[in-house]
Amino acid sequence: MTRITVICNDSDYFLRHRLHVVERLADTGADVTVITGGKPMGKPPAGWRHEHMPIERFSFHPVLDANVIRRSLRHFRTEKPDAVHLITLKPAVLSGLAAVLARKLGSGPRQILITIPGLGRLMSPSSTRKRVADRLARSLVDASIRFLSSRPGVHFTFETADDCDDWLHRGLIGRHNSTVISGAGVDPERFHPAGDRRVRSPVKILFASRLLRSKGLDAFVEAARHYSGNSKVEFLVAGMVEPHDPDRYAQELLKRESAIKFLGEVSEMPELLRSVDLVCLPSRYGEGIPRILIEAAASAVPCLATDLQGCREIVRHDVNGTLIPPGDAGAMAASIIAAIDTYLADPELLDVQGRAGLKLFRNGQFGEDAVTEQFVRLLVDDKQTAAMSPALSLG
Known part of the structure; x- marks a missing residue:
């Protein structure tokens, strides 16, 4: 039986974006343990185990980071997984180094799969972080990734070709050990168009993301x-709500803001998307492929997004949405207003672009099954996986 350990920095992120891969791994007969930071998770369903491990997500913390390395090393030496899947930057660096050390001690995983969903605020080429501490942290991360990439059995996945090319150009990884996989996968059985896609009045515009x-x-x-x-x-x-993120937008301000309707955290996103006419994500963040934009396309809802890598992977300007230039809040607000005025002047455009987005989703490798299968093939022996799912292809 193949033993696999998955380590992710946040339990909420894991449940929203990566759970289906673990469920599929369990279906292949793998013995799976999931370790997450963030909020402690409730009892997982049958088929895999869960452990909680505190992981500082917003900065490098010597004590907590050393504890992640120590606990990861202890887990690898005790459980002896055949493969590990490290999701997001902190687990990639800290648990990745622990996995290599466990190998040296005779009990490390032979496969180390590292998934970087997006380069984020620290590693993005457009990062505005100029503090000495940030530059030092980035240098340490670069050195760690370069070291991990030189080890046998280490493979990296990215959501966009731009992110992968950036690390290739900087010499952090090689073409032989890197793959681009289009997002985390969206289930078309859950995210699909409403039966009636008539243009509504008023036109409902949704921002749905971390605040x-x-x-x-x-x-x-x-x-x-x-x-x-x-x-x-x-x-x-x-x-x-991200209570510990220094970039957070206070929930209290949103509740008092008369110009918007604040819904809080929504559990039934498919239903919400089928009730709106436009999704807006004017992000300046180092995104992978934002999941909300893929969900919108699957739901035949056009998107208004920033002309940045990641967003461009799923939004085509004047085809299934509108791309606006990045800038400060005021400049981007002006661009959003201009785009909305265009939709209000020609509401049928929403329906035309929504259908185009649905077609783009269906023609791409954005579906949950296609994405899941690619991860499973990187973690489980190809022959075993092919026997389980002969009809599925990587495309």
Whole structure:
């Protein structure tokens, strides 16, 4: 039996984006343990085990980071997994180094799969972090990734070719040990168009993401204020509160903001998407492929997003949405307003672009099955996986 350990920095992120891979691994007969940071998870369903491990997500912390290395090493030496899947930057560096050390001690995994969903605020080429501590942290991460990439059995996955090319150009990884996989996968059985895609009045515009300024929430709110009192348009905000993130947008401010309707964290995102006319994500963040944009395309909802890598993977300008240039909150709000005015002047455009987005989703490798199968093939012996799913292809 193949033993696999998955380590992710946040339990909520794991449950929303990576759970289906673990369930599929369990279906192949693998013995799977999932270790996450963030909030402690409830009892997992039968088929895999869960452990909680505190992981500092927003900065490098010597004591907590050393503890991640220590606990990862102890797990690898005790459980002796055949493969590990390390998701996001902190587990990649800290647990990755622990996995290599466990090998030296005779009990490390032979396969180390590292998934970088997006380069984020620290590693993005457009990062504005200039502090000495940030530059030092980035140098240490670079050195760690370069070291891990030189070890046998280590493979990296990215959501965009731009992210992969950036690390290739910087000499952190090689072409032989890197793969681009289109997002985390969206289930078309859950995310699908509403039966009636008529244009609604008012036009409902949704921001759904983590409640961060770098995700463009400040620009979205500023644009919404421009339309205050306009009965033809309604602005909705749904998303997770990040209480410890220094870039967070205070929940209290959103509740008091008359220009928007604040929905809080929404569990039934498929239903919400089928009730809106446009998804807006004016992100300035180092994104992978934002899941909300893939979900919108699967639901035949057009998107208004930033002309950045990641967003461009799923949004085509004037085809299934509108891409606006990155900038400060005021400049992006002005671009959002101009785009919304175009939709209000020609509401049928929403339906045309929504259908185009659905076609793009169906023609791409964005579905949950296609994405899951690629990860499983990287973690489990190809012959075993092929015997389980002969009809599925990597495309």
